[in-house]
Amino acid sequence: MGAPGRVFVRGWPTLGGVATLILLRHARSAANGSGTLAGRAEGVGLDDTGVAQAAGLGGRLDGVPVSSVVVSPLRRCRETVASWVSGLGLEPVVDERLAEVDYGEWTGRKIGELTEEPLWRVVQQHPSAAVFPGGEGLAQVQARAVAAVREHDRRVSEEFGPHAVWVACSHGDVIKSVLADALGLHLDGFQRIVVDPCSVSVVRYTETRPFVVKVNDTGGDVSGLLPPKEEQQPSSDAVVGGSAGAVRGG
Template sequence: MTTLLLVRHGLTALTGPVLAGWTPRVHLDERGREQARALAERLAPVPLAAVVSSPLERCLETAEAIAAGRAAPVDKVEVDERFGEVRYGDWTGRPLKELAEEPLWRVVQAHPSAARFPGEDGESLADAQHRAVAAVRDWNARIAAEHGPDAAYVVCSHGDVIKAVVADALGLHLDQFQRIQAAPASLTVIRYTELRPFVVRLNDTGGGVDDLLPPPEGEREQGGASGDAAVGGGA
């Protein structure tokens, strides 16, 4: 029952008004650094088998804060390009107000599975979802093999990528992914079992983390943490 902690990077100067995409050298601003510090403090009690990040600076800085802010610091942040931002092509770096006037904008909002961003390096949202979900499956298998079935790990990524992974976990068509939110420095938690994923938290920006700790010794063997919901939808 591998547990994935999906973290969106903290705020930057471009978050909100501009579609940053793969723009280089976009760093956390003062607000983002404080968000990363606070999230690291919240997650400090949770044993982490790994901290994985998008290669973009704003994610790496958030992930590094989480890795360092622990009694037993994680040795290094692993980088996986498959968790990188959607490649927005010619839309990269443009103001969102301006993009909202583009005909493609309505497709992205209402029918995202059909959207491919313009330009030589533009990516479709379907392709972005495919690579991110494939990365999650690969990391789930690796973490479980190396650290056991109750292991948890962090992936620091981007809003659209997180929403796409959550849509897959919920069994939603990609066309529904705009109904999901992932705020800056938010925590989304998915537990992956042999039968199905369970979305434990979504867009969480505060609160305790006791429910993310491993079960007490022997509880799994006694059936207290079976990894699947009880008949009738029990917790």
Template sequence: MLMTSTTPGPLAEPPQQGTLLLLVRHGETPTTGTVLPGRAPGLHLSDRGRAQAERVAERLSGLPVDALYSSPLERACETAEPTAARTGLAVKYDDGLLECDLGGWTGSAIADLAALPEWQTVQHRPSQFRFPDGESFPEMQTRIVGALEALCTAHAGGVVVCFSHADPIKAAVAHALGTPLDLFQRLVISPGSVSAISFVEGQDPAVHMVNSTSEPFSGLRAS
């Protein structure tokens, strides 16, 4: 009988486990859609906003969440509370998730701002705009992308829920999609919505969903 011997080849490396980040916009407030509050303190969720926060917690209940992070502003923290209660996890505050610093525009009515010539720059060429005595859109994008990258490193392979604000989330999603910042205003991020991005080391981010307000997330996987 002819005997042959084989040398086993190298074992295939298991696929890398990705990190899943869920970006939640805070729920509605009494001024949503009429005022740009920026970082002004003291703005709380409306009754509808609290219901949206509860709905987020329900939708996330099927996921093995590892950590919760929030912008320090009240409306974001209050949105995180029902999810913290359901998961038993403490909410950690991260300044990287803060709303854009609107400087002199803080607290202004949107109708008044829309009449300014600068509003067209905000809408169509945001990469060229800095809020008076505040932050520029590129600085905001760099800030939140850096914060999310740090969270991926801290919770590699896990599921992290981040409670933030519309423009920072839009900027983060645009970056993950490779969309130029000047087009990021085309994205819609509604109150109480969830957007999902996964990160695997050495690969481009994958955007799983944007502005989701209905379906549960039990089937989401990072890789």
């Protein structure tokens, strides 16, 4: 049971003074379908499955009052949000810090081949120490992505108010690194998180901690993506004793 005046909705504490972040992975790309590590290779767009996923994005997010959309500069992310964002009348903000991992010499190679590389075991078991030959390290990726997300979250909150919703469209490993940070996981645990193509994950940052509301959601229920109602009181406290579901009041 919450403290007097505290309101809980759908299993997570109502929070104020912060926006709601929807982390959207791009829809399935041609590289995803062929088992190739696309990285930052030019010209990698969506395959037929990805095009269908992107076309359904508007329906999935219908009713979610999105105020801002930030995207990776890579084609597959821009294609994922293009039609949906146009329908919202928004201009996407491109941020290089949300770009795919720079896999360096691994870029464009088959995943099946990469599993034979000695570095593969490091990527799987000790990713915080993984630095791709000629590319960047996963710890660098997390640092830039988390910095970008928190900066945009503050911007959206200041510009559109504490109940705003915004979307960041990025890549699997980038989103996993942001979620690991939000969950308080060491980066070495980020391989335990699954982020499928065109999935959404939801994070709300507060003064003391982030709250992870959804992870890897590919369905159509948007209720968990909606911001708290304006009359709800701000709190950085977590629910003690577990969730009571969609309960209002103490």
